[in-house]
Amino acid sequence: MKLITWLLALLLLVVMAVGGIIWSGGYNIAADEPHWPLTEDLVETLRDRSIAARQSGADMPDLDDESLIRAGAGNYDAMCDGCHLEPGEDSTELSMGLYPAPPDLTMEHIEDPAEAFWVIKHGIKMTGMPAWGKSMDDASIWGMVAFIRKLPEMSEAGYHELVVSSEGHTHGQADANDAREESATVHVHADGSEHVHED
Numbered sequence: 001m002k003l004i005t006w007l008l009a010l011l012l013l014v015v016m017a018v019g020g021i022i023w024s025g026g027y028n029i030a031a032d033e034p035h036w037p038l039t040e041d042l043v044e045t046l047r048d049r050s051i052a053a054r055q056s057g058a059d060m061p062d063l064d065d066e067s068l069i070r071a072g073a074g075n076y077d078a079m080c081d082g083c084h085l086e087p088g089e090d091s092t093e094l095s096m097g098l099y100p101a102p103p104d105l106t107m108e109h110i111e112d113p114a115e116a117f118w119v120i121k122h123g124i125k126m127t128g129m130p131a132w133g134k135s136m137d138d139a140s141i142w143g144m145v146a147f148i149r150k151l152p153e154m155s156e157a158g159y160h161e162l163v164v165s166s167e168g169h170t171h172g173q174a175d176a177n178d179a180r181e182e183s184a185t186v187h188v189h190a191d192g193s194e195h196v197h198e199d
């Protein structure tokens with residue numbers, strides 16, 4: 001037989017084996033069962049290459065602008081800290097259970113703001129990282145990028161001060177941090193539009 005016939009037969013076998021594993025239910029989809037190291041390496045490379053090919057720093061504002069950072073603080077505290085944590089926090093029930101685990105943004109320095117912007121806007125498939133561009137405009141997303149760049153240097157008190165003084169986000173109650181889960185949360189976006197979350 002020609003080599004090509006052997007190769008095609010081999011390919012068919014591989015496809016059938018993979019199909020068999022999928023159909024039999026043999027693969028464990030549970031989030032509390034880690035990937036094999038090889039799968040993890042492959043997925044990480046896929047993610048990094050995919051983001052690198054798509055991100056662009058176009059329209060990047062001045063990320064040291066105080067008012068931009070302040071606006072980002074309110075939004076981060078309302079929508080991100082459950083997964084990415086606040087200064088002084090080691091984990092939340094949500095962050096603990098997610099796989100892949102969300103990076104602790106109070107420890108991790110954002111190296112490339114354009115990549116962070118892309119990830120926040122578009123999310124990452126099959127990870128729990130949502131695409132915030134569906135509900136937020138670019139200016140608000142840049143605000144969060146500006147904020148998370150400063151987050152690793154922030155103290156607990158500094159974090160809360162900034163969140164409370166943030167005009168980009170208003171909580172139903174003054175003690176935003178303890179009452180957040182029970183309170184209705186009003187989002188004010190950069191274009192002036194508002195919406196209310198009944199938590």
Ligand code: HEC
Nearest residue numbers: 079080083100101102103116119120124127128129132144
């Ligand atoms: C439900 C949990 C969840 C929420 C809420 C969430 N994220 Fe994420 N985020 C993730 C996970 C999980 C990843 C890591 C995905 C991966 O491993 O590729 C991630 C990744 C990121 C990254 C990339 C970090 C890096 O080191 O590459 C940034 C930046 C980020 N999130 C910002 C945000 C911001 C800002 C918000 C709020 C608007 C937010 N996330 C809300 C789960 C979440």
